[in-house]
Amino acid sequence: MTLKSWKELPIGCVVSDPGSASEYHTGSWRSQRPIWDDAKCIKCGICYIFCPEGCVQQSEDGFFKANMDYCKGCGICAHECWPRAIKMLEEG
Amino acid sequence: MNIVENFDLYAPRLINKKELLSSGHRACSGCAEVLAVRLMCKALGENTVIASATGCMEIVSSMFPTTAWEVPWIHVAFENAAAVASGVEAGLKALRRKGKIDDRYVKVVGMAGDGGTMDIGFQALSGAMERGHDMIFVCFDNEAYMNTGIQRSSGTPMGASTTTAPAGKVSSGQKTWKKNMPEIMVAHNVPYVATACPSYPLDFIRKIEKAKSIKGPSYIHCFSVCPTGWRSPSHTAVSMGRLAVETGVFPLFEVENGHYRLSPDMPKQLKPIKDYFKSQGRFRHLTADEIESIQEKVTSEYRKLTEKARFLKTGNA
Amino acid sequence: MGKRVGLEVTVAVAEAVALCRIDMAGVYPITPQSHIAEHLSTLVADGKLDAEFVTVESEHSAMSAVIGSSGAGARSYTATSSQGLMLMHELLPIASAMRLPITMAIANRAVSGPLNILNDHSDIMPQRDAGWIVVFAENGQEAIDLSIQAFKIAEHKDVMLPVSVNIDGFQLTHMVEPVEMPTQEEVDQFLPPFVPHATLHPARPVTMGAFAMSDYFTEIMKAKDEAVKNSKKVILEVWDEWEKMFDRSYKPVETYQADDADVLLLTMGSMGETAQLAIDELRAKGVKAGLVKLRLWRPFPFAEIKAVVKNAKKLIVTDRAVSFGGPGGPVFSEIKSALYAETQRPTIYNYIYGLGGRDVTVHDFVGMFEKIIADTGNVAADTYVFWGVRE
Numbered sequence: 001m002t003l004k005s006w007k008e009l010p011i012g013c014v015v016s017d018p019g020s021a022s023e024y025h026t027g028s029w030r031s032q033r034p035i036w037d038d039a040k041c042i043k044c045g046i047c048y049i050f051c052p053e054g055c056v057q058q059s060e061d062g063f064f065k066a067n068m069d070y071c072k073g074c075g076i077c078a079h080e081c082w083p084r085a086i087k088m089l090e091e092g
Numbered sequence: 093m094n095i096v097e098n099f100d101l102y103a104p105r106l107i108n109k110k111e112l113l114s115s116g117h118r119a120c121s122g123c124a125e126v127l128a129v130r131l132m133c134k135a136l137g138e139n140t141v142i143a144s145a146t147g148c149m150e151i152v153s154s155m156f157p158t159t160a161w162e163v164p165w166i167h168v169a170f171e172n173a174a175a176v177a178s179g180v181e182a183g184l185k186a187l188r189r190k191g192k193i194d195d196r197y198v199k200v201v202g203m204a205g206d207g208g209t210m211d212i213g214f215q216a217l218s219g220a221m222e223r224g225h226d227m228i229f230v231c232f233d234n235e236a237y238m239n240t241g242i243q244r245s246s247g248t249p250m251g252a253s254t255t256t257a258p259a260g261k262v263s264s265g266q267k268t269w270k271k272n273m274p275e276i277m278v279a280h281n282v283p284y285v286a287t288a289c290p291s292y293p294l295d296f297i298r299k300i301e302k303a304k305s306i307k308g309p310s311y312i313h314c315f316s317v318c319p320t321g322w323r324s325p326s327h328t329a330v331s332m333g334r335l336a337v338e339t340g341v342f343p344l345f346e347v348e349n350g351h352y353r354l355s356p357d358m359p360k361q362l363k364p365i366k367d368y369f370k371s372q373g374r375f376r377h378l379t380a381d382e383i384e385s386i387q388e389k390v391t392s393e394y395r396k397l398t399e400k401a402r403f404l405k406t407g408n409a
Numbered sequence: 410m411g412k413r414v415g416l417e418v419t420v421a422v423a424e425a426v427a428l429c430r431i432d433m434a435g436v437y438p439i440t441p442q443s444h445i446a447e448h449l450s451t452l453v454a455d456g457k458l459d460a461e462f463v464t465v466e467s468e469h470s471a472m473s474a475v476i477g478s479s480g481a482g483a484r485s486y487t488a489t490s491s492q493g494l495m496l497m498h499e500l501l502p503i504a505s506a507m508r509l510p511i512t513m514a515i516a517n518r519a520v521s522g523p524l525n526i527l528n529d530h531s532d533i534m535p536q537r538d539a540g541w542i543v544v545f546a547e548n549g550q551e552a553i554d555l556s557i558q559a560f561k562i563a564e565h566k567d568v569m570l571p572v573s574v575n576i577d578g579f580q581l582t583h584m585v586e587p588v589e590m591p592t593q594e595e596v597d598q599f600l601p602p603f604v605p606h607a608t609l610h611p612a613r614p615v616t617m618g619a620f621a622m623s624d625y626f627t628e629i630m631k632a633k634d635e636a637v638k639n640s641k642k643v644i645l646e647v648w649d650e651w652e653k654m655f656d657r658s659y660k661p662v663e664t665y666q667a668d669d670a671d672v673l674l675l676t677m678g679s680m681g682e683t684a685q686l687a688i689d690e691l692r693a694k695g696v697k698a699g700l701v702k703l704r705l706w707r708p709f710p711f712a713e714i715k716a717v718v719k720n721a722k723k724l725i726v727t728d729r730a731v732s733f734g735g736p737g738g739p740v741f742s743e744i745k746s747a748l749y750a751e752t753q754r755p756t757i758y759n760y761i762y763g764l765g766g767r768d769v770t771v772h773d774f775v776g777m778f779e780k781i782i783a784d785t786g787n788v789a790a791d792t793y794v795f796w797g798v799r800e
Contacts, residue, residue, distance in 0.1 A: 012508030074122030075327030179477025219466030
């Protein structure tokens with residue numbers, strides 16, 4: 001991203017682009033990734049609720065997956081998934 | 093299957109799907125505080141203005157020239173979130189009355205960590221609550237100054253090791269009991285005070301919605317597990333919060349117009365606090381005797397709370 | 410035309426602020442400012458001013474609340490003094506960095522310790538680098554006029570900066586003076602509605618007060634510096650407009666008998682009127698004495714200062730604050746650095762006086778002139794002297 005000159009700064013440094021932090025991909029922090037076993041998934045959505053990144057999304061078929069651009073690999077989803085449908089896999 | 097699992101079955105269907113705190117925020121991996129903020133935003137919805145104190149949630153969400161916020165948000169300084177929120181509330185109130193902005197109802201929310209609420213922000217919060225502004229103040233309590241490097245605050249629990257109250261050869265960490273902030277807020281006679289924890293998302297969301305529906309000041313004290321500061325594994329951030337509740341270390345309750353009510357999530361029988369302490373590095377140095385004395389305090393405090401819930405319940409005051 | 414009335418200056422200022430149809434005021438009581446807060450709240454209580462009056466629990470919260478309110482898009486006002494201003498100190502550069510056009514009256518009072526409730530300028534001087542526009546009033550009429558102008562300057566789209574109007578505590582705030590109070594129609598004509606550059610409202614969600622690291626901090630400081638410097642153009646325009654409408658002139662630097670003066674005295678604030686009498690007395694004796702009154706402290710009026718002092722032989726700069734172990738009083742330091750590169754400039758002397766409410770009379774100013782005129786090296790130029798201190 002090109003850095004702005006002082007003349008290009010918004011007045012008062014007001015940021016008027018809501019949610020623009022998503023330009024930054026926190027997925028690079030990850031040392032392990034969640035893998036869903038849809039056969040065990042009961043589509044309860046607990047992984048979606050407890051994701052601190054808000055990066056777990058439900059697909060049209062009702063199953064869940066994490067957006068790897070943002071998943072930091074904390075493992076909360078796997079730990080909280082009571083049908084044990086999520087496993088954490090070390091990043092290679 | 094425990095009660096939490098039962099709730100979990102339908103939880104997502106009850107939750108506002110819109111994310112008002114975007115991904116890309118820089119919170120630590122497994123941060124339960126940012127999870128709590130995310131859930132709070134879902135409960136608040138779009139017609140909200142947030143005034144944030146300096147702290148973890150402020151720096152991780154607002155790296156100029158970007159922002160994770162999708163609701164109007166202002167950060168000014170560390171100790172004044174409640175004062176800024178009261179100004180926003182007063183300003184919006186006047187503008188709405190004078191017809192200078194559209195007539196929609198906007199809820200103003202102040203937020204801070206435990207330091208920004210219980211220590212440096214205490215006066216501004218007390219003032220704002222006493223003045224009766226139509227606002228919610230949410231304390232995200234991770235029990236130390238995490239943003240500056242895990243220094244002790246008045247929210248740090250007895251015995252926890254922090255960088256300014258470390259465990260050492262002649263010290264067992266924090267030497268003082270955690271300040272009872274919810275009770276101090278109850279003493280302000282505000283219409284609504286509640287404790288919450290993101291490990292109980294539906295309870296938390298319901299409490300935020302309740303606070304939102306109240307015209308006047310309300311206070312929510314949200315227990316926010318910090319894996320970095322507590323030296324606990326990041327994947328346990330949610331289960332650790334649950335243990336804090338199940339052991340009575342952080343009971344979930346609400347006080348509406350002086351009437352106490354324990355949350356239905358509270359177990360009939362509390363678990364021993366050692367279950368909660370054992371996987372946290374900050375408590376690792378404690379001896380069995382020390383844990384026992386903390387257990388006694390937790391038990392007696394919880395008994396006091398249950399007594400209040402029994403004698404100061406709705407319709408019994 | 411406005412009515413000529415006799416009012417205590419604080420009350421007159423509150424009346425003037427009410428004429429500006431503020432939306433919100435957050436003020437904490439402190440002597441000698443409190444009458445502004447009291448009168449504003451009375452106007453609200455009587456339904457004469459449609460505004461939220463927030464009875465904050467400290468000046469820190471007063472400034473915090475007006476920052477929040479101004480961020481929400483409301484015309485917001487506060488007033489303070491001394492310790493209250495010191496408590497606000499942390500927030501002043503934040504208000505200006507966020508480019509929030511807050512206006513504030515400062516009833517100038519000595520800063521503790523020891524505790525003292527009376528007038529000097531030790532409260533405003535530590536706020537010099539906060540990025541606010543700072544003006545000084547000499548009398549009640551000016552306090553009113555500057556208070557109204559402050560909103561127009563602050564809210565101008567090319568400015569968007571907070572403004573403080575400095576009014577000497579007690580010596581000015583508590584005087585009952587005959588003043589011409591503009592009418593509501595006149596103020597409405599002069600002052601357009603506030604159009605904020607951004608607001609805290611869900612109609613268009615914005616983030617205010619974002620966190621900036623070294624990749625942006627320098628650019629942000631540069632942008633703020635340019636904003637403060639450029640505000641002068643608007644300040645001059647607004648003062649011109651005011652003069653056309655109300656026939657009262659305001660300049661960044663004003664003078665009295667200065668054109669042909671050999672020795673000039675420089676004052677700020679209410680001392681100007683007393684000093685003027687001293688000039689008359691000296692002129693009557695044939696002394697070519699003149700007076701320079703500095704009205705605009707920030708942005709500092711370099712060109713104007715240079716122009717008015719260049720023909721004098723000696724310049725006595727008076728300060729009502731001390732920079733302990735420093736180069737002299739704060740005003741002296743600024744004037745000296747402003748003139749450093751000038752080939753034609755007077756010798757500059759510095760008297761620190763009128764501290765903590767110490768009376769300053771015509772006699773004192775005459776004494777300063779006599780001492781400096783007679784000086785052949787005994788009163789060191791380039792250093793400062795406490796006037797009237799008991800040895």
